[in-house]
Amino acid sequence: MNEYVLEMKGITKTFPGVIALDNVSFGVKKGEVHALVGENGAGKSTLMKILNGVIKANSGEMYLDGTKTNISGVNDAQDKGLSIIFQEFNLINTLSVAENIFLGGLNRPKIVDWRNMRIKAQGLLKSLGFSFDVRRVVGELSTAEKQLVEIAKALSFNSKIIVMDEPTSSLTKSEEKMLFKIIKELKAKGVTIIYISHKLEEIFEICDTVTVLRDGKVIDVNPVSAITKDMIIEKMVGRTVDVEYPKRTILPGEKVMEVKNLYRTKILKNISFDLRKGEILGIAGLVGSGRTELAEAIFGAERFDKGNIKINGKVIKLRSTRDGKANSIGMVTEDRKETGLVLDFSVTNNITITNLNNVTSQRILNSRKEKDVAKRFIEELKIKTPSHKQEVVNLSGGNQQKVVLAKWLFSNADILILDEPTRGIDVGAKYEIYCLMNKLVAEGKSIIMISSELPEVLGMSDRILVMHEGEIKGELLGESASGEDVMQMIIN
Ligand SMILES: Nc1ncnc2c1ncn2[C@@H]1O[C@H](COP(=O)(O)OP(=O)(O)OP(=O)(O)O)[C@@H](O)[C@H]1O
Ligand SMILES: [Mg+2]
Structure with missing residues (x-):
């Protein structure tokens, strides 16, 4: 059996004036938490949007469980067991939490059982340890709460590969802990997670493998146990960087x-x-x-x-x-x-x-x-x-x-x-x-x-x-x- 649950090979994606991905090959093993890191604009979100059928690559191939696969769109990706927590919230402000969570299902022609949907959504949030009313309209939620809805939505599909694009960027430390617990539970169930973050400490807490992207190219792949934070930074940026805080000499005035x-x-x-x-x-x-x-x-x-x-x-x-x-x-x-x-x-x-x-x-x-x-x-x-x-x-x-x-x-x-x-x-x-x-x-x-x-x-x-x-x-x-x-x- 192929040890990779997912392989992307030779992926290239261009936008006018930009080569976002340049012949990228990326492989993920079943049940691992795989970190994808790189500077702003390195191509992380683009690669994950291609995986989830949001956008199409110019060229390249994709294999799921060793079988060559074509992803025709977002629904197709969901059917094939892929889901994504988007970096930019993909929620509809005028709909309720419950409606947002199950919107993927609503897209397709079938009769909606509103009561059942609410109960299911509330149950899902509860199982994740989140406690807010699913009847609330998303537009009224705080940034952190929106992030939690986005997470719940991605988890509602019971996918086998879940992409998390900067999921903790607006979470508190305690919510972050909750998410890490969820990740560990998913992993124990054999779910594979691709984890994007600029908070490099998190990678050492929950990830097994790390792939570094720079300017649309894969620079390095390593087990997390074999790499340090400074090494990751150096590979990301291509040089050593100052991570201290610059000093000020001027004292505040009136x-x-x-x-x-x-x-x-x-x-x-x-x-x-x-x-x-x-x-x-x-x-x-x-x-x-x-x-x-x-x-x-x-x-x-x-x-x-x-x-x-x-x-x-x-x-x-x-x-x-x-x-x-x-x-x-x-x-x-x-x-x-x-x-x-x-x-x-x-x-x-x-x-x-x-x-x-x-x-x-x-x-x-x-x-x-x-x-x-x-x-x-x-x-x-x-x-x-x-x-x-x-x-x-x-x-x-x-x-x-x-x-x-x-x-x-x-x-x-x-x-x-x-x-x-x-x-x-x-x-x-x-x-x-x-x-x-x-x-x-x-x-x-x-x-x-x-x-x-x-x-x-x-x-x-x-x-x-x-x-x-x-x-x-x-x-x-x-x-x-x-x-x-x-x-x-x-x-x-
Ligand atoms: N729809 C688009 N049209 C034009 N250029 C795009 C588009 N989407 C992404 N790009 C460009 O592709 C490159 C990669 O962007 P991407 O969003 O994948 O970066 P990223 O690694 O996720 O960065 P960040 O850490 O800032 O989220 C960037 O130069 C970006 O400007
Ligand atoms: Mg991004």
Whole structure:
């Protein structure tokens, strides 16, 4: 018997101006968890979309259990025992959780038994250890909850090969643990998993084998036991990279923002803090602790019931994001697809949209200036795109995130709120983003950074506010704080 449950041979895929996959061969054994890693734009998602019939390769062959197979589309892939947890959520916001989970089934002509579907969906979520009402409309769910629905959906098909494309990028540590438990159970049942992630620690926790892709080519395949994190990074990037946090020398100056007793029923409990010029203020806390809600309140995207916000000593009116922008506050949102980008606009237009004055001469948009700005950011952030004119919908997930960042770096906002800024960004590019953050504060801007990656908050912040259940439980100095200090504050 063939030891490979899946083999892809000589897969090539091109898009206009891009060779996404160049003669890739990829083999996976039955019952293993196989990691697929590589920089943003390396071709990971593309390869997995070909496997799941979402897109077609230009050339190449595929074998399932040693038999040559053709996948004609998504339904065909499902019938052949393949499913995928998409990196970009593939959910329909106006439908319920239950409907989203079983939509694959709904696509085909048959009568829908709504009650039965709800019961099944609830049972499925329960068996996974997730507890939320399947009648809720997906559009109202948090990013983490959407991720859980996406996971449940992929598992509902009882597939024999499941692809997970960055499944933990918006999960909390406890949900991540739940997912790892599920993966181990699936593996024990003989299910094969292909696991994509930029969090390389995860690979050492749950994967057996790792394939590294670089620029659309397979660079290396190894048992996880025979490789280290540094070796993986070097193969991914093609050189050694700095994974430490770059140092800052400048000390924060005068207060630029004062938040006093901000209150919103059930969500924010009398939040007070200051932000200084040239400061990076980290906000740590579990998902659901109110960090995003606080960020949205001080940007004007969400209301607050009581309290006030002063900028440079004056109380400001903050009823909409327009007020936020008028007061020179910018926000990089957690969910790039819904609120961060205009997907069918070009890279250039997405970046310059926050500061059109800067690319206008005599009230007319100057496309040369626009192009120069876009090209500068494409270079600084190493955005992988065939041209500055490419529509962002065609960029890889991590490169879309870089465009969101570029857009706010270019804005003239003095106060930048970054909500999970490095989500989905590869290890090499993270360091570049940290350096840019340091450059911004050195220019006198101030940054509020929310991140679920505790090492990142600890490594980059001057001060850290620890939030829990809508409250600030305490403050720590970035220089001396440890992960335990943060967790202690949350518990106490
Ligand atoms: N529909 C498309 N049209 C044009 N180019 C595309 C399209 N889909 C992907 N690409 C390009 O193919 C390359 C590989 O993209 P892919 O999404 O597979 O990367 P990835 O390894 O998943 O990266 P990330 O870690 O950022 O998710 C990128 O250069 C991307 O811009
Ligand atoms: Mg991807």
